[in-house]
Amino acid sequence: MIGLLCRIYSAMLYAYPREFRLQYGVEMQQCFRDRCRELAGAHAASGAWFRFGLRTVMDWMASIVRERQARKLVQEWAVTLLLFLFVTTTMVQAYVVPTGSMENNILVGDHMLVDKVGFENGGNNWSSYVLPRREVKRGDIVAFRYPEDVRQTFVKRVIGLPGDRIRVENKQVVRNGQKLVEPYARYSTSGIDNYRDNFPTAPDFYTLGGGREMFAHHVQGGEAIVPPNTLFVLGDNRDDSLDSRYWGFVPNNYLVGKPLVIYWSFDAPTSDYVGWTFHHVEDVAFHFFSKTRWNRTLKVPESQ
């Protein structure tokens, strides 16, 4: 957690003028990390972390204005603006979770930042020079473009990597012949839906395009075999999740990134997060404090 915050902070330092960053960047990072450690050592409540985060961002913005003003250069400001755009478009992306397919680990209304450069397999490779990254592992929670409709972003858990053989027997996932222990999985019904809970059987009415292609080419001996450069993903809310069982594999280049941190969690129904409604704006305005799930603020969605 602290390592992650320090990574974000060190990226934020790039908004300062170059000389300032070179002169004081290392010391500023030391201070930031010391403060994080102090908070962690004191077992600070999430409220204290939240105030610290807010104060740090305010300090950041105010001092950037200050340091840049001192130079009075238009082009310096252009750099800052570009950096803001760069950060929001390539490095992190804000994302609201609209459905409960990952409950109870990720709830409807969780607003999260997605780290877009954390994975090797992701789209933009050049940014690996900026931040450390690693390969996707089984059990990671990932955000990706929904292969059936790339305008939508989905968040699911990685169950199978290329080459893995996956099947589901009575809701129990079996990977490469081994039953998985899945403390994160939740089952909302004991009823068995043959397609959903004994996968893979045969495509049916609910099987989408990618799923049909999976059944046609990647099912062998009653198991789905994950092809190269793709992932097999399932929602934690197993009985109520539109996932790889229905639409097949996620190509690596559809991967957006790794959920980084939940910065705000607001308790509202799915319908409020599908499109913008006046009702939702009103709801947020009047119930911001009562309907915000404060204990989820700054929570890191955990991989397994």
Next chain:
Amino acid sequence: MPKPSDLLPLTPPVFHILLALADEERHGYGIMQDVARQTNDALQLGPGTLYGCLKRMLAAGLVEESDERPDPELDDERRRYYRMTALGRKTVRAEASRLAGAVSAANARLGLAGGKS
């Protein structure tokens, strides 16, 4: 060399940073902690504010860089220490007496003298 009076009034962060360095040299995080202590957490400097101030204070000759060494209480990483110069000490004294003058003027006008508040 500027005179202390040229530099007045000091901004609150600069004033408290100088106070933090009055009795010993400190590294950045040490200054942040001490300023929070001095002000009962009313002023909590962020790294950007702190080093922005230090940069200007170095340029004005109020503080100077000491050596780089580890802080025995934190870890063995090397940290840059800062110390107050003679000009810094004169300036913070001048600022303190300027503030004291302002406070007593306020007390006289507002009838706050005698510790009532």
